[in-house]
Amino acid sequence: MSDKDDGRLDPSAVLPRLMQLGAVLNRSQLMERAMDRVGIPLDRPAVTVLVTLRMAGQPLRVGEIATRMQVVGPHVTRHLHELERRGLVRRATDPHDQRARLIELTPEGGAAASRYLETVLGWFTDAVADWSDEDRQTFGRLLTRLVDDLTARLADLDDHTT
CATH class of the missing domain: 1.20.5 (Single alpha-helices involved in coiled-coils or other helix-helix interfaces)
Known part of the structure; x- marks a missing residue:
């Protein structure tokens, strides 16, 4: 019996499929389509900040947002200025440390992130509907x-x- 017949993972078969999935997600412009559908005129990183906050379900410090996005803090900070300007997020005082600031979604930002997630999750749900x-x-x-x-x-x- 060969490795491929005994149920063990064959990384040489999985890697091309993972690469194909990445290419499909990029080529399909999934994020851009979802942003267009829900009327969010932002770039990918800014939307990712909104989604990160929405999925956290609570305000977060800039460093925590960066950690969850797997980027550095200054990357997040650049996008926060635009999100604040558009009224989608705001800074709030951390109740545990009055010197620190938390980033929280405004009602508009929360609604935009929810619409985006509903759209993307709907597409994934449709893709596995027959499973x-x-x-x-x-x-x-x-x-x-x-x-x-x-x-x-x-x-x-x-x-x-x-």
Whole structure:
């Protein structure tokens, strides 16, 4: 019995599919289509800030937003100025540290992020609509595990090279 027949993962078969998924998401302009559909005239990073705050369900410090987006703080700060100017986010005092500021969604920003998420999640839901409940649950569990394990392995590589 070969590796491919014994149920073990064949990375050489998975990697091209992951690359194809990345290409499909980029080529389809998924984010841009969703932003157009819900009327959000922002660039990708700014929308990602809104979505990060919406999914957190609470105000966050700039550093926490950056960590969740896997970028550096100044990258987030640049986009916050535009989001504040448009009335989509605002700064609030951190109740645990009066010197620190939290970033929170305004009602308009929360509504825009919710519309965006509903649109994107609707497309993903439609894509797996014919899958069994078990297949959807298995896929979600394994995708989460893959991302978490790969992230940890890459962090280990980063730790050993610095």
